[in-house]
Amino acid sequence: MASRLFSLDGRVALVSGASRGLGLAMARALAEHGARVVLNGRDAATLDAAAARLRAEGLDAGTCAFDVADHDASVAGIDAVAARHGRLDVLVCNAGIQHRRPLPEWRMADWERVVSVNLSSCFAMAQAAARHMVAAGRGRIVMTGSIMSVLARPTVHAYVAAKSGLWGLTRSLAAELGPQGVNVNCIAPGFFRTEMNEAILANPEFVAWVEGRTPLKRWADPAEIGGAAVFLASDAGSYVNGHLLAVDGGLVSVV
Ligand SMILES: NC(=O)c1ccc[n+]([C@@H]2O[C@H](COP(=O)([O-])OP(=O)(O)OC[C@H]3O[C@@H](n4cnc5c(N)ncnc54)[C@H](OP(=O)(O)O)[C@@H]3O)[C@@H](O)[C@H]2O)c1
Numbered sequence: 394m395a396s397r398l399f400s401l402d403g404r405v406a407l408v409s410g411a412s413r414g415l416g417l418a419m420a421r422a423l424a425e426h427g428a429r430v431v432l433n434g435r436d437a438a439t440l441d442a443a444a445a446r447l448r449a450e451g452l453d454a455g456t457c458a459f460d461v462a463d464h465d466a467s468v469a470g471i472d473a474v475a476a477r478h479g480r481l482d483v484l485v486c487n488a489g490i491q492h493r494r495p496l497p498e499w500r501m502a503d504w505e506r507v508v509s510v511n512l513s514s515c516f517a518m519a520q521a522a523a524r525h526m527v528a529a530g531r532g533r534i535v536m537t538g539s540i541m542s543v544l545a546r547p548t549v550h551a552y553v554a555a556k557s558g559l560w561g562l563t564r565s566l567a568a569e570l571g572p573q574g575v576n577v578n579c580i581a582p583g584f585f586r587t588e589m590n591e592a593i594l595a596n597p598e599f600v601a602w603v604e605g606r607t608p609l610k611r612w613a614d615p616a617e618i619g620g621a622a623v624f625l626a627s628d629a630g631s632y633v634n635g636h637l638l639a640v641d642g643g644l645v646s647v648v
Contacts (some may be wrong), residue, residue, distance in 0.1 A: 398629040402427035405478040406626060407471065409433040409461050409518065410488030412443050414587035415537060415618045419485055422619025423626060424452035428483065431474050432456050461488045461514035462506070471521040480529060483626045484522040486515040486559075487537040491589055493548045507551035512558045519566055523575060532575040533626045536563050540583050540641050560637055567635030576634040578625045583641025585613045608643030 406423045410416040412434035420430040424447055432447075432454060434440045440456040447454035457474050459466040475481040489511045492503050519534050526532025542560035545553045563579040570577055584603045586594060593599045594612075604610050621640050624630045639645050 399623055399627045400427050401483075401623070401627055404428045404482035404626070405431070405474070405480050406483035406485065407431045407433060407457065407474050407481060407522070408485040408487055409514075410537075411485075412436065412439045414589060415582060415585060415615055416485070416487040417443055418615040418618050419487065419535075419537075419622035420454065421447060421450075421452065422616075422623050423483065423485075424454055425619075426623050426627065428626070429453040429455070429478065431478075433461070433470065433488065434458060435460050461486075461518065462509045464514065464517040467514060467518050468521040471518060471525075475525045481522055481525045481532070482529075483533045483535070484518060484526075485535045485537065485622060485626075486518050488514065489537060489589070491549065491552055493592070495548055496550065499550060504551045508555045508558075511552065511555035512562070515559055516562060519562070519577070523566075523570055523573075526575045527570070527573045530574045532570075533630070534566065534570070534575060534577040535622060535625045536560075536577070536579040538563070538579040538581045538637065540581050540639065540645050542579065542581050542637060543645060563637070564635050571634050576625070576630065578630070578633055578636045578638060580618065580621045580625070581637050581639040581641060581645070582618055583607060583613060583639070583644045585615055585618065587615055606644060607641070608647055611642070613640070613642060 406428045408420040411420045411432035424430045437458040444454040444456045457470045459470040539556040541553045542556040566577040
């Protein structure tokens with residue numbers, strides 16, 4: 394008999410920032426393992442197209458458009474998903490943005506935008522999702538952190554601060570929600586070929602630096618994030634809580 398360890402049959406999963414990139418890849422992997430996935434992003438038309446592509450692959454996918462920086466809209470969106478499907482088993486807080494500037498050029502508005510989308514939104518969404526999960530006595534919350542949750546580079550100050558904070562939030566949520574049956578974990582992706590990295594992918598020197606710095610000697614394909622999400626969302630990850638799971642080709646393990 395095939396193992397049910399990684400099965401998500403009957404589970405409902407909401408993935409923020411899932412119209413493309415890592416969010417869409419995680420949603421696809423969750424759906425391939427049986428979940429009914431709900432894709433979030435800001436643009437309803439883009440989301441509908443992404444969900445239609447998943448349905449064309451035989452997967453169960455719907456959408457819920459909202460801006461994660463609008464915390465009231467996030468809470469309403471999460472409540473609507475739970476009401477529509479009668480449950481919410483998995484929340485992946487994945488939506489994120491980047492802003493790269495030398496320190497003197499940073500404006501407070503840039504800092505606040507990045508922290509709001511990459512960190513504060515995850516607190517608001519986790520709090521809203523936890524209400525449904527705690528009532529059900531089970532649930533999984535997965536944050537998309539970064540290797541910048543534990544490392545740093547110049548120019549990306551708010552991103553490093555927000556992703557480090559997200560790793561801290563993962564631990565505090567794991568501490569409080571664990572006793573109530575909800576596991577909270579954080580995935581730390583290394584360098585993936587997505588739209589967010591368009592600017593650095595256009596720089597051959599930086600591309601080569603990543604290849605040299607990463608023990609697997611290459612950038613990651615977005616599909617390579619899917620296994621970590623399925624693991625943390627499924628019974629396979631039942632005793633994993635408050636963990637930072639690097640999916641980085643070994644980058645954070647070496648100097
Ligand atoms: N790519 C990497 O190498 C890498 C490495 C480490 C961590 N990460 C993290 O992984 C996550 C996904 O990154 P990615 O590379 O897949 O980025 P991406 O290709 O730029 O995709 C970002 C996604 O987030 C959505 N989004 C952006 N702002 C949003 C908002 N305010 N509300 C709702 N949705 C929003 C975007 O859709 P709309 O624009 O249509 O709203 C899109 O679906 C981010 O948290 C990022 O920090 C990425």
